[in-house]
Amino acid sequence: MSSRVKLLFAEDEPALGQIIKESLETRNFEVTLCADGEIALKSFHLNKPELLVLDVMMPKKDGFTLAKEIREIDDSIPIIFLTAKSQTQDVIEGFTIGGNDYLKKPFSMEELIVRINNLLHRTKEQKKSLSVNFGAFNFNFPKQTLQFKSDKKVQLTHREAHLLFHLVKNKNQVLDRSLILNKLWGNDDFFSARSMDVFITKLRKKLKQDPNIEIINVRGFGYKLIC
Numbered sequence: 001m002s003s004r005v006k007l008l009f010a011e012d013e014p015a016l017g018q019i020i021k022e023s024l025e026t027r028n029f030e031v032t033l034c035a036d037g038e039i040a041l042k043s044f045h046l047n048k049p050e051l052l053v054l055d056v057m058m059p060k061k062d063g064f065t066l067a068k069e070i071r072e073i074d075d076s077i078p079i080i081f082l083t084a085k086s087q088t089q090d091v092i093e094g095f096t097i098g099g100n101d102y103l104k105k106p107f108s109m110e111e112l113i114v115r116i117n118n119l120l121h122r123t124k125e126q127k128k129s130l131s132v133n134f135g136a137f138n139f140n141f142p143k144q145t146l147q148f149k150s151d152k153k154v155q156l157t158h159r160e161a162h163l164l165f166h167l168v169k170n171k172n173q174v175l176d177r178s179l180i181l182n183k184l185w186g187n188d189d190f191f192s193a194r195s196m197d198v199f200i201t202k203l204r205k206k207l208k209q210d211p212n213i214e215i216i217n218v219r220g221f222g223y224k225l226i227c
Helices: 014-025 037-047 063-073 088-097 109-126 158-169 177-185 190-207
Strands: 005-010 029-034 051-055 079-083 101-104 132-134 137-140 145-148 174-176 214-218 222-226
Touching: 005 014, 005 037, 014 029, 014 109, 029 037, 037 051, 037 063, 051 063, 051 109, 063 079, 063 088, 079 088, 079 109, 088 101, 088 190, 101 109, 137 158, 158 177, 158 190, 158 222, 174 177, 177 190, 177 222, 190 214
Parallel strands: 005 029, 005 051, 051 079, 079 101
Antiparallel strands: 132 137, 137 145, 174 222, 214 222
16 A cells, blocks of 8 residues: 555646646655646545645636635645735735645745645644643634533634644743744744734634633733633
């Protein structure tokens, strides 16, 4: 049985797509290359890949739309977006949809491979975690749900779940801002920092039911989940 990791790679530029595909295959990845979003969605159902690398600007179905549809089916598969876009809102949108990483063109193959391997390792480690209680909440990371007492479970986005995972893991301790940005976003630049601020705000709203729970900003250092 093959031990090669199955990747779905969606890229509408044939020459670039083939170069990246062949480079990844030399690193023990089994790559299915798709020329547009519609083909990629069919391939996702057919081949059951372990990670997705999606170009944002594609014909028929763009990468963001494709990721939204896939997230309705699978909320845990790692997704890396490839794009020439660099606007803050585009970066935030990519993470809000449920992307795990965002790589701007042009990029080096070594950087892409490192990011893929880091995501695969992180996903494997985090799936080992079971549900945990903090304050009046139950947080199930594998299922990405948050429940307050006996209320209905709230479904978290992929990015919300990963950020909360690290906050809970380090509760009552300062979560280093730069460290978590590099771990979850792949870098600590302005765009990633803005994106993380958006997700911190979303988590605060979801946690406000318990007055004993608070995410505070430790200026110059990072965030702390007070429990």
